[in-house]
Amino acid sequence: MKITIIGSGNIGLSLANGLVKSQLCAAREITLTRRTLAGLTDFAKQGFKTSDNNAAAVKDADIIVLAVLPQQVNKVLDEIRSSINPDKQIFTSVVSGVTCKNIKEKLYDNLQVVRVMPNTSIAIQQSMTCFATDNASAESLKIVKEIFDTVGMTIQINEELMTSATALCACGIAFFLRSIRAASQGGVEVGFHAKDALMMAAQTAKGAADLLLQLASHPEKEIDKVTSPKGCTIAGLNEMEHNGFSSAMIKGIKTSAKIAGELYTKE
Ligand SMILES: NC(=O)C1=CN([C@@H]2O[C@H](COP(=O)(O)OP(=O)(O)OC[C@H]3O[C@@H](n4cnc5c(N)ncnc54)[C@H](OP(=O)(O)O)[C@@H]3O)[C@@H](O)[C@H]2O)C=CC1
Numbered sequence: 001m002k003i004t005i006i007g008s009g010n011i012g013l014s015l016a017n018g019l020v021k022s023q024l025c026a027a028r029e030i031t032l033t034r035r036t037l038a039g040l041t042d043f044a045k046q047g048f049k050t051s052d053n054n055a056a057a058v059k060d061a062d063i064i065v066l067a068v069l070p071q072q073v074n075k076v077l078d079e080i081r082s083s084i085n086p087d088k089q090i091f092t093s094v095v096s097g098v099t100c101k102n103i104k105e106k107l108y109d110n111l112q113v114v115r116v117m118p119n120t121s122i123a124i125q126q127s128m129t130c131f132a133t134d135n136a137s138a139e140s141l142k143i144v145k146e147i148f149d150t151v152g153m154t155i156q157i158n159e160e161l162m163t164s165a166t167a168l169c170a171c172g173i174a175f176f177l178r179s180i181r182a183a184s185q186g187g188v189e190v191g192f193h194a195k196d197a198l199m200m201a202a203q204t205a206k207g208a209a210d211l212l213l214q215l216a217s218h219p220e221k222e223i224d225k226v227t228s229p230k231g232c233t234i235a236g237l238n239e240m241e242h243n244g245f246s247s248a249m250i251k252g253i254k255t256s257a258k259i260a261g262e263l264y265t266k267e
């Protein structure tokens with residue numbers, strides 16, 4: 001299977017790394033494009049094909065992954081249109097705010113388009129990846145799901161929820177990282193060196209996430225087990241809530257979802 005990633009920046013390269021680590025593809029089967037080829041030198045050394053010619057790079061691909069910024073999409077789609085084979089290729093896009101319809105309007109009506117929303121932990125095969133389509137066949141969806149299953153968990157959703165998925169899962173990586181950093185800063189205040197505090201906070205966060213995923217449990221059920229009556233956990237937790245902890249996360253996710261829907265303009 002030949003995959004071409006158009007726009008090999010943060011998410012495009014995370015995906016490329018994840019696919020090779022998962023052994024789904026060899027590096028030589030993945031073509032990476034960007035305008036500044038010098039930025040791909042390390043990847044070329046690892047065996048990836050690299051190119052600054054999008055039109056040539058999509059020609060032989062079975063699967064195309066569009067991973068440029070929303071404001072760069074129109075120019076790229078104009079560039080590749082004549083090299084796309086709508087009968088043979090599957091076109092996926094990780095671009096926030098760009099619908100399957102937007103892409104088909106610029107390329108071909110009958111092109112199978114799948115919108116995919118991974119996050120940067122795709123590089124270590126831990127992504128939460130949401131995908132949606134309005135025209136891809138069950139067979140094509142199966143292929144796309146298989147690709148992204150190798151680099152984390154996947155869920156198919158309705159396309160109208162894609163911007164919400166962007167906020168919760170793709171932006172979400174940053175939200176949880178900031179929470180871990182905040183916890184580690186608290187850890188330093190109560191006596192640990194920064195490096196130790198960060199490792200301790202990260203492993204604690206991982207344990208909390210795994211309690212939910214592995215036990216299919218609910219956060220409040222697990223919180224009830226930690227909060228001893230009159231204890232220190234409930235005291236700290238309530239102090240955080242008085243300062244707007246849950247409210248801040250909810251408001252941030254709502255803001256990100258709104259902005260995600262406004263990132264692309266057709267013209
Ligand atoms: N970062 C993330 O966590 C996630 C991002 N996304 C989406 O992925 C997309 C990319 O985001 P991100 O990786 O953060 O952004 P980056 O800016 O890191 O990556 C975009 C890449 O596109 C390249 N590029 C720009 N124009 C062209 C062009 N004409 N031809 C080929 N390559 C081009 C840029 O390189 P150069 O300038 O050298 O051409 C750059 O490397 C966005 O649409 C975003 O919404 C989705 C999920 C998660």
Ligand SMILES: O=C(O)[C@@H]1CCC=N1
Pocket residue numbers: 096166170171
């Ligand atoms: O910040 C952004 O716009 C992109 C989309 C989701 C994650 N990063």
